[in-house]
Amino acid sequence: MIAGTQTSMAAHGGIRRQIAGVDVAELAHEYGTPLYVYDAAMIRRRCEDLSAWDTIRFAQKACSNLAVLGLLRRLGVMVDAVSAGEIHRALAAGYSPHAPRAAAADGLPAVHPIVYTADIFDRESLDAVVTHGLHVNCGSSDMIEQLAERMPGASITLRVNPGFGHGHSQKTNTGGEGSKHGIWHADIADVLRRAEWAGLSVSGLHMHIGSGTDLAHLAEVAGALERIAGEIGRSLTTISAGGGLPIPYRPGEEHADLSGYFTLWDATRRKLEDRFGHRIRLEIEPGRYLTAESGFVVTEVRAVKRQGAKPYILVDAGFNTLARPVLYGSYHPMSLCPRDGVSREEGLPQEEVVVGGPLCESGDIFTQSDGGFVATRALPKAAVGDLLVIEIAGAYGFVMASNYNSKPLPAEVLVEDGRARIVRRRQSVEDLVRGETV
């Protein structure tokens, strides 16, 4: 279990020559820039941190490359899917649609390898759920009848909005009246009647109050879940604490003490087991925690200039590559890899610079705070041709990239045991216009 003392592994404002033992310059030379690089060992380490939980269910929306999903599957991690596309990805990565028939040896109920979690069924996702017979976590009560009609007698999980939430940004807070997510806690009795009427049984209860929050807020969820579990009663066999685990992005921030968090949830589970007289499976559903620190964006510096007194570095990645800074004012550590990998030494004078991308939009700035205010970052003095590495970009990075300004999506590379392999080729300009007609 992780201690509360581990600081970020990022090279804040320094020189970085390697990622997971592979030269940054070589990666850029071999695969081009901008490029996403993932370190498999870091993903493995983050899974081990959570080994106390019965089930780690990866919220693949954070990083859904098939190679990452395949790695997690081999590590025994289950997966969450929020769309027909994510269901397709989970199956393509080798996840089985069905829970094993027998209960686990430890007496816990069988686990669903893939769970569809959403607040609606669009028509494609309902078809995919029915075709593969997937377990569903319902975030709106209308989903109950829609599912019952197509999968009579199914068991479901209810995602409940406990009436409070918290996230690193208002945009990632998923609880309270200001959030569209989940079934409102006070409506639970009604919803249970609806499920019974539709012939569905409720076997799971899930709460997720937001992303990038803190353990103090997350801890409040356990009590709320216990109360709702009492209303559901003995049909309940699985509870999920949702995701939201924080990770350190800024210098000096530390990993949270997850052992205390597990103990709290384990106690909740045990109380429910005593009350219902059977075992309850305890799940956690992180996205960011498992992949954020494994991911790097390697970009090339293409221009160095001053606007009046303000120095700018412009790189070949923009908010089309990594959207978190423009969307939330998110902070990502950055480091520099000198052009030929060796020419300039550590201890170079740092400079406070603005880092921007290639897009025709002023908001295309990586160094900005919430609200779009342009900030600066201390970085070693850069020259055209140097590589800038944007770190802790493995969660909500590639998955939120776009083709804005008709920029092809970057390539993705996974480094395992010191070897890099391409796990998604760079889009071509032909890919960009595929399906369009003149």
Ligand code: LLP
């Ligand atoms: N479970 C559910 C139902 C979720 O909606 C989410 C995230 C997670 C789990 C995983 O949360 P995590 O452990 O990653 O915090 N694009 C934003 C984050 C959006 C999160 C959406 N839902 C960002 O870049 O910070």
